[in-house]
Amino acid sequence: MADPFEVRMRFTNQLRQLNASVTSAQKAAQYALKYRDMAEDLHSCILEQLERNNMNTRANIMYFIEHFLDMAHRDGHADYVRMMQRDIIRVVDAVAPDDGSGAANVKVARKVLQALQHKSFLEAQAVSEIEEVLKDRDTAAQDLALSSSPTNGDALGDMPPSQTILAPRKSNAPPKLDRKQVEQRIEEDRERHKRLRENIWAVPQGEYAELDKLWEETSDLGDDDERMLAEEWAEWQLAHQNSCPHRRARATEAEAAAREKAANGKHSR
Template sequence: MNPPEHPKLNRVVPPAETSPPNIHTLSSPPQTTSTMTDPFEVRMRFTNQLRGLNASVTSAQKAAQFALKHKDLAEDLHSCILEQLERNGMNTRANIMYFIEHFLDLAQRADGSGHADYIRMMQRDIIRVVDAVAPEDGSGAANIKLTRKVLQTLQAKNFLEAQVVLQIEEVLKDRVVSAQKLAAAANGGGDGQERRPPQPLKLDRKQIEQRIEEDRERHKRLRENIWAVPSKEYGELEKMWEETSDLGEDDFRAMAEERREWDREFEVEESACPHRSAAGGATNGSSTLDGHDLGVSRV
């Protein structure tokens, strides 16, 4: 049996009156919240991180991770690296040069195709980077040694080709010779003609102490990496096996020389042994001198 219908439930509800549409609402696009960071702000933050680099790995990794996070601005951030290399002092250039090594290493390990752009752009502008870190005017002569180390590391990690590194090495050799000539001219040496010495690079005491401390920190970290042993079961054995060269003719020649040296030492020890018969018929029981028995017995 169906329940009786209630009169209020069957009442038709008239449609609600709608206000006329606003012309401003129809013409304006929907408001969305933008999650993209301001490119200018990203450049400024990355520039400050490059200026604040030091010998610690933490500062280099922090700046590298920031650049990898904003890979959509890879061109702008790469230009920031070049600008800071060309505008800052010798110590900052050295820190950025070491930063490039960590940066490319992290970019290769990171997932995503956008990170490879950093490696490609650095390979393209590596000569410009070297010119900024160790310029030909002699102002960056102290950075030539570290530039060679970083280039060799990048070559070992297949970031740079061997031919490119060899060409840059030849340029660096010429700059070392040029720096030595400039130093000799500044000291008044040469062909006797009066020369105008170049203006030396002025560094205050704080910059010199900072460079010494940073170099000490890098050398300490380098020694730690040298003695580091892989955590695998036979990691130390595999490391020694890889570092050991193949057996060649030089190795056989060295072994033969060591054998002859050992034979000579053995013969000398045999002849000097008191238990052996000496020349002239001396025995272990008595000693003779010019054929006369001294009557001295050896214990």
């Protein structure tokens, strides 16, 4: 039997090393599923790392949760899904706290919540209530950013020298990220957007899967569609006939033959 402390430490390190790649998320998820007998302990690791790490790591863990629940559901490990449903509010509070430090993670939390709802891991009512809170936090973070910057009337530079020295420099603005964290977040977001575009253009598996997808996405055929098809077919035939001299000559000969045949038919009558 594996040592519980060692399993916990290794899983913690994997959570800290998560990045935008699917491979890192799958590796950590497979490790947690392998030691599912310690599910409660490993679930607590996820919560602790969400509450202790920086904004980028919390975003990576939030994306990881979606992959993790997918794999747990496919393998029939409902305990992980149940525990995440129970603690989803705590998870969102850690990813995008109300102090403004996780304002950049509001969209991340909202996107993952919608994905979990779409996959029936979360109820629609619960997601709607959490999104209302996230909306307020996003607005509050923007207001805080605006109020923390000096304005024309409140700037310290407009005060007399004595008041400038005595003026307290208190600010409730969240701590700024260093340059390394900002660059890391930009690179990871770029990688996620690239993978999203790949998923959009991915061809479904199965012999007729792509045809079925096009059939479902196509609207019902109406009179306007039939008229448009007839017009486009006539235009194509005209363009095809005029594409080269040989086709034009054959079309002219066929038209002349048709007229001559029609004239001979009239005379025979």
